[in-house]
Amino acid sequence: EAGVAQSPRYKIIEKRQSVAFWCNPISGHATLYWYQQILGQGPKLLIQFQNNGVVDDSQLPKDRFSAERLKGVDSTLKIQPAKLEDSAVYLCASSFYRVGETQYFGPGTRLLVL
Amino acid sequence: AQTVTQSQPEMSVQEAETVTLSCTYDTSESDYYLFWYKQPPSRQMILVIRQEAYKQQNATENRFSVNFQKAAKSFSLKISDSQLGDAAMYFCAPPQGGSEKLVFGKGTKLTVNP
Numbered sequence A: 001e002a003g004v005a006q007s008p009r010y011k012i013i014e015k016r017q018s019v020a021f022w023c024n025p026i027s028g029h030a031t032l033y034w035y036q037q038i039l040g041q042g043p044k045l046l047i048q049f050q051n052n053g054v055v056d057d058s059q060l061p062k063d064r065f066s067a068e069r070l071k072g073v074d075s076t077l078k079i080q081p082a083k084l085e086d087s088a089v090y091l092c093a094s095s096f097y098r099v100g101e102t103q104y105f106g107p108g109t110r111l112l113v114l
Numbered sequence B: 001a002q003t004v005t006q007s008q009p010e011m012s013v014q015e016a017e018t019v020t021l022s023c024t025y026d027t028s029e030s031d032y033y034l035f036w037y038k039q040p041p042s043r044q045m046i047l048v049i050r051q052e053a054y055k056q057q058n059a060t061e062n063r064f065s066v067n068f069q070k071a072a073k074s075f076s077l078k079i080s081d082s083q084l085g086d087a088a089m090y091f092c093a094p095p096q097g098g099s100e101k102l103v104f105g106k107g108t109k110l111t112v113n114p
Helices: none
Strands: A005-007 A010-013 A019-024 A031-037 A044-050 A053-056 A065-068 A075-079 A088-095 A109-113 B010-014 B019-021 B033-039 B046-052 B064-069 B074-079 B088-093 B108-113
Touching: A005 A088, A010 A019, A019 A088, A019 A109, A031 A075, A044 A065, A044 A075, A075 A088, B010 B019, B019 B108, B033 B064, B033 B074, B046 B064, B046 B074, B074 B088
Parallel strands: A010 A109, B010 B108
Antiparallel strands: A005 A019, A019 A075, A031 A044, A031 A088, A044 A053, A065 A075, A088 A109, B019 B074, B033 B046, B033 B088, B064 B074, B088 B108
């Protein structure tokens, strides 16, 4: 069974530029999560989708971050404009929509903002 | 707010020996699930073990087991017969409230010495 796919794996941009990350979850997983993991810390949830609807985006910096999940499958996370403090690994995870279900993570996208 | 404490930023163990990683958390829920995830240097987050809070029996997965103390809100991970491939960051992840969302600790970096 294919795992969670993410691209690109690495991205280097200058501050104030825009960047987009893509995630393809495990087939059949209705729930999709985007996490931000700053070096030396645990992942922090940015946004959770249930199918193509947003369940929780309370920690998403909405002035610069946006995310969508069209057709309830693939998802894109965008940052515009990027700041230096956005340098982090962006992790995508998916699961069945049920309390206690295991979240399966993708390899992540490492973003460096210069 | 949900809190997770992993009090050991770094741990080391000799190959073939046993090591225990600690985790305490705070929740007002009675039924929930807890997770330990492993993140090797390649950064792919992998599930290690999952515990259902309403079960008296501690979860076990091969060399990995937990000591779950519900009243104390403690959820430690024991790794027996440590192997070089166990070297990674280990994150404790209890639920956020009664939802399917997880809150990750800051992690414990485990080094396995040959």
